[in-house]
Amino acid sequence: MNRYDRQLRLWGSAGQDLLSKAHICIIGPENSLLQETIKNLVLVGISKFTWFKSNDAPAYSQNDLFYKDLIQDMVPLNPRGVSIIQESMFNIHEITQNNNFSISIVISETNIPEELLRELSSSELSPVIMSHTEGLYGYVYTKLFEPHWVIESRPDYEVPSLRLDSPWDELREYMDTIRFETLDEYSMAELPYVVLLYKVLQHLHSSTQIDHKMIKDTLTNWYVSDINPKGTNDLNYDEALRYAHVALPNESYKVGLQKLIDFSQQDDNDRSNQWRDNYNRQIVTLVHALSIYLDSNCGDLMVNASIPDMESSSKIFGELQQVYRNKATRDLTEFSGVVHQLDESIPNDLITSFSCNVKNIKRIEPTARPINDFLTDSKLTEPYPILSTLLKFQKHQQVERTSDNKSFFLYESYPTTSFIGGLISQEVIKLITHQYIPISNTLIYDGMHNNITSFKC
Numbered sequence: 457m458n459r460y461d462r463q464l465r466l467w468g469s470a471g472q473d474l475l476s477k478a479h480i481c482i483i484g485p486e487n488s489l490l491q492e493t494i495k496n497l498v499l500v501g502i503s504k505f506t507w508f509k510s511n512d513a514p515a516y517s518q519n520d521l522f523y524k525d526l527i528q529d530m531v532p533l534n535p536r537g538v539s540i541i542q543e544s545m546f547n548i549h550e551i552t553q554n555n556n557f558s559i560s561i562v563i564s565e566t567n568i569p570e571e572l573l574r575e576l577s578s579s580e581l582s583p584v585i586m587s588h589t590e591g592l593y594g595y596v597y598t599k600l601f602e603p604h605w606v607i608e609s610r611p612d613y614e615v616p617s618l619r620l621d622s623p624w625d626e627l628r629e630y631m632d633t634i635r636f637e638t639l640d641e642y643s644m645a646e647l648p649y650v651v652l653l654y655k656v657l658q659h660l661h662s663s664t665q666i667d668h669k670m671i672k673d674t675l676t677n678w679y680v681s682d683i684n685p686k687g688t689n690d691l692n693y694d695e696a697l698r699y700a701h702v703a704l705p706n707e708s709y710k711v712g713l714q715k716l717i718d719f720s721q722q723d724d725n726d727r728s729n730q731w732r733d734n735y736n737r738q739i740v741t742l743v744h745a746l747s748i749y750l751d752s753n754c755g756d757l758m759v760n761a762s763i764p765d766m767e768s769s770s771k772i773f774g775e776l777q778q779v780y781r782n783k784a785t786r787d788l789t790e791f792s793g794v795v796h797q798l799d800e801s802i803p804n805d806l807i808t809s810f811s812c813n814v815k816n817i818k819r820i821e822p823t824a825r826p827i828n829d830f831l832t833d834s835k836l837t838e839p840y841p842i843l844s845t846l847l848k849f850q851k852h853q854q855v856e857r858t859s860d861n862k863s864f865f866l867y868e869s870y871p872t873t874s875f876i877g878g879l880i881s882q883e884v885i886k887l888i889t890h891q892y893i894p895i896s897n898t899l900i901y902d903g904m905h906n907n908i909t910s911f912k913c
Contacts, residue, residue, distance in 0.1 A: 460501055467608075470805055471889035474735075475501045476536075478888050479556060483548065484563035485510040488870060489589050491523055492877025493563060494540070497884060498533045505540045506557070508548050510565055551581070559884055562586040566851050568831075582732055583887050584827065587880050588850040591865040592903030594876035595846050597913065598883060598894060599827050602732055603723050604820040605739040607806075608813050608891040616764050617757065617815075620654045620703050624759075630779050631655075636683050644684045646769035648776055649695035652679060653703040656696075671700045691767040709815045710755075717747045719819050735890055738802050742810045743817070745795040758787035758811045787811070823897050825913065830898075836913055843900050872903045 720743035731737035761784035837844040
């Protein structure tokens with residue numbers, strides 16, 4: 457079994473390859489949060505780190521730190537080896553002068569030079585994640601310097617696009633070979649529900665306005681009453697009623713897709729070749745190629761090669777699946793030709809992934825405010841007392857002692873630290889793999905009430 461078998465099911469081999477090539481910059485003292493973050497990232501396959509170690513490390517008791525020697529203890533966690541280069545905070549300007557880092561993570565750091573903050577606000581850098589924990593509370597803040605494109609947002613549920621209302625020739629010919637009058641009741645029960653829905657649409661072709669209720673009524677009043685009276689006990693009939701909505705086109709995605717096309721043109725004009733993340737640049741090129749493809753295909757997207765599992769005989773399901781695969785192969789070949797006319801360097805695997813997930817592509821706006829605003833502008837944090845208090849603790853400022861923070865901010869909680877370290881690692885994985893949607897740039901964890909708040913700051 458592959459060492460990363462479980463996580464490959466989440467982000468695939470392409471995502472794992474991006475993680476294995478990542479170079480992470482860590483800024484901060486050696487504390488439990490920093491250790492948890494590095495440990496989690498090493499375990500998912502990231503092996504290259506540069507650590508700007510702060511001397512402003514708090515005094516820990518013997519049991520506060522899980523690892524006695526962070527650098528040496530990380531090596532056994534990755535069989536390919538782990539490189540953690542430790543640098544002095546005096547060399548921290550390398551972050552902006554030689555920015556080869558995939559992501560920079562600032563953990564519990566209090567002495568970030570003002571000039572570096574100004575450079576972080578004006579330079580075009582890879583994403584920066586800032587975090588700190590105190591007692592039962594913690595925050596995670598993400599600063600994006602350029603638009604971040606997500607090629608696989610992984611929605612909880614996706615309506616399949618089966619093109620039953622606008623079939624291509626091969627699908628139409630296959631459906632026409634299935635004739636109800638030649639089948640007995642047992643053969644009818646083995647038909648996939650998409651065949652039933654297609655036949656209903658053909659029966660209703662003269663109707664001017666077809667809706668879901670009309671399709672369900674026709675299944676009952678025509679298919680069951682006239683064609684297959686015993687069909688009410690068939691599982692495929694139940695599925696046809698349940699999934700009647702897939703028979704009609706769901707064009708709600710077109711509005712969002714057009715916005716993405718407009719954004720891609722805007723991003724391409726604004727940034728030209730100045731993309732920090734080459735993956736973002738490639739996705740923008742793919743979206744531009746998609747607009748060309750849609751113009752030449754009457755607005756129809758590429759067909760997806762996979763179809764949902766359904767009640768059917770193995771023979772008919774295999775034949776139907778092959779029809780969709782044939783069309784998907786032709787569409788992908790045509791789309792790849794458009795892409796390679798724009799940029800021959802885009803790999804075929806990325807083109808295939810884009811084609812399969814074209815409805816799930818998202819664009820995350822860059823963070824509008826500079827980092828030093830987040831750290832210094834009290835107006836941003838006033839609506840969020842926990843965040844305001846956390847930043848004061850992080851900067852070693854005077855914190856008013858109240859009944860709320862007397863205990864729960866002051867007593868160290870390793871479970872809270874471990875949880876926030878997991879959140880940081882999760883956001884790093886999202887940003888590097890361009891899969892799943894990142895948080896809305898600021899997250900606050902309230903361990904006292906087991907509550908999470910996410911918002912744009």
